[in-house]
Amino acid sequence: MVGLGPAGRPWLTPEAQDALATADELVGYGPYLDRVPPNPRQRRHPTDNREEARRAVHALELARAGSRVAVVSSGDPGVFAMASAVLEAAAEPRFADVAVRVVPGLTAAQAVASRAGAPLGHDYCVLSLSDLLKPWDVVAARITAAARSDMVLAIYNPASRSRTWQVAAARDLLLEHRAPRTPVVIGRDVGGSAESVRVVTLGELDPAEVDMRCLLVVGSSTTRVVERGGRQVVYTPRRYPA
Amino acid sequence: MVGLGPAGRPWLTPEAQDALATADELVGYGPYLDRVPPNPRQRRHPTDNREEARRAVHALELARAGSRVAVVSSGDPGVFAMASAVLEAAAEPRFADVAVRVVPGLTAAQAVASRAGAPLGHDYCVLSLSDLLKPWDVVAARITAAARSDMVLAIYNPASRSRTWQVAAARDLLLEHRAPRTPVVIGRDVGGSAESVRVVTLGELDPAEVDMRCLLVVGSSTTRVVERGGRQVVYTPRRYPA
Numbered sequence: 001m002v003g004l005g006p007a008g009r010p011w012l013t014p015e016a017q018d019a020l021a022t023a024d025e026l027v028g029y030g031p032y033l034d035r036v037p038p039n040p041r042q043r044r045h046p047t048d049n050r051e052e053a054r055r056a057v058h059a060l061e062l063a064r065a066g067s068r069v070a071v072v073s074s075g076d077p078g079v080f081a082m083a084s085a086v087l088e089a090a091a092e093p094r095f096a097d098v099a100v101r102v103v104p105g106l107t108a109a110q111a112v113a114s115r116a117g118a119p120l121g122h123d124y125c126v127l128s129l130s131d132l133l134k135p136w137d138v139v140a141a142r143i144t145a146a147a148r149s150d151m152v153l154a155i156y157n158p159a160s161r162s163r164t165w166q167v168a169a170a171r172d173l174l175l176e177h178r179a180p181r182t183p184v185v186i187g188r189d190v191g192g193s194a195e196s197v198r199v200v201t202l203g204e205l206d207p208a209e210v211d212m213r214c215l216l217v218v219g220s221s222t223t224r225v226v227e228r229g230g231r232q233v234v235y236t237p238r239r240y241p242a
Numbered sequence: 243m244v245g246l247g248p249a250g251r252p253w254l255t256p257e258a259q260d261a262l263a264t265a266d267e268l269v270g271y272g273p274y275l276d277r278v279p280p281n282p283r284q285r286r287h288p289t290d291n292r293e294e295a296r297r298a299v300h301a302l303e304l305a306r307a308g309s310r311v312a313v314v315s316s317g318d319p320g321v322f323a324m325a326s327a328v329l330e331a332a333a334e335p336r337f338a339d340v341a342v343r344v345v346p347g348l349t350a351a352q353a354v355a356s357r358a359g360a361p362l363g364h365d366y367c368v369l370s371l372s373d374l375l376k377p378w379d380v381v382a383a384r385i386t387a388a389a390r391s392d393m394v395l396a397i398y399n400p401a402s403r404s405r406t407w408q409v410a411a412a413r414d415l416l417l418e419h420r421a422p423r424t425p426v427v428i429g430r431d432v433g434g435s436a437e438s439v440r441v442v443t444l445g446e447l448d449p450a451e452v453d454m455r456c457l458l459v460v461g462s463s464t465t466r467v468v469e470r471g472g473r474q475v476v477y478t479p480r481r482y483p484a
């Protein structure tokens with residue numbers, strides 16, 4: 001399971017480059033495979049984004065038949081991505097002898113944070129806002145737990161075409177414990193051609209501005225916004241007041 | 243602010259390689275600077291690990307005088323590292339014209355997780371157990387919030403020579419909400435020459451086994467441990483039961 005990082009070659013580790021270059025077969029979501037330079041020696045197996053379990057089994061079958069297989073994820077395969085799906089599928093007895101390895105990658109939260117400054121400089125939570133794989137009451141309980149204990153939140157999968165009310169619901173839960181002036185970073189396609197990074201306040205967070213290509217970072221009570229070189233820089237100090 | 247990743251060149255991004263190669267001056271904790279290949283064109287300014295604020299000001303002074311300066315962090319400079327310290331120091335008016343940029347890196351939690359499997363495959367918290375920069379009651383409240391809402395925890399700075407009771411205290415807080423058989427990954431010096439990764443249970447977590455070179459990952463109620471190729475593999479499924 002190989003992590004491509006959030007975008008392009010500048011964030012692709014040498015370990016991942018090597019794993020991709022030496023694979024016989026590449027398996028993954030089509031647009032992610034397209035980010036790997038062509039190699040005529042390799043076979044590619046692009047799949048739809050929703051077919052994680054089937055993709056994992058397919059990759060394991062190829063490996064069991066003797067191929068060196070790279071299952072490609074954007075970001076880090078260990079963070080809301082393919083590594084868990086492959087390890088789950090690998091529990092089938094027929095795959096007991098397939099060697100599996102996770103090659104980590106930069107994850108989107110780090111990319112967005114780095115563009116905004118250092119909002120993840122102190123304790124934080126990493127949550128997926130998707131309620132496709134877990135009930136919304138679990139999501140809500142975690143948002144409330146993070147908000148109450150004043151942790152920064154990095155929010156993956158905030159919205160999609162079919163999930164449109166969750167950003168407003170999360171914002172309203174956060175506002176029960178956090179001030180309306182709390183900074184929120186909206187990172188979209190960071191590192192890609194449509195990159196944008198906006199800093200808004202929690203009170204003004206407009207769900208219409210958030211789509212499936214976005215990641216949100218919601219500050220804590222100590223997160224600061226300063227003007228620097230004509231843009232807003234966001235950071236959370238390591239020190240937390242007594 | 244340049245992230246070296248948790249260890250060695252395999253985890254050093256091309257962007258970070260480039261930032262290091264084109265810097266005039268390198269500033270950072272001595273052992274981190276030692277990980278950067280020598281370059282006779284560069285001046286190096288190694289500092290003690292505790293002098294973050296002074297190191298940040300020094301780097302900004304060098305940059306203000308016209309140098310291209312790389313402040314080097316292990317891992318990701320945006321995660322419990324130098325980026326926040328530099329951005330805080332940069333708020334002084336005399337540094338208003340210094341351009342600052344964060345070059346992210348893989349952080350230790352990802353490295354440890356990748357070696358163990360995929361324990362961070364679902365929602366998780368990233369906490370520092372150090373109470374040097376924040377009061378222990380804040381640490382404790384966050385541990386309890388994460389434990390109650392059933393998130394995985396990645397715990398940085400679990401212990402040091404002077405901080406020896408925090409691991410036991412954290413374990414006991416976690417045990418109020420989480421089963422003794424919950425898996426805990428103890429990663430030490432991952433990627434380095436003294437690498438070790440051990441999987442224990444929360445009930446058996448022995449603080450004597452945890453030192454300042456360790457990072458802990460504490461599973462949630464859904465985190466699984468499977469035997470695979472003679473070792474224990476830990477992963478947290480993306481799906482959370484209703």
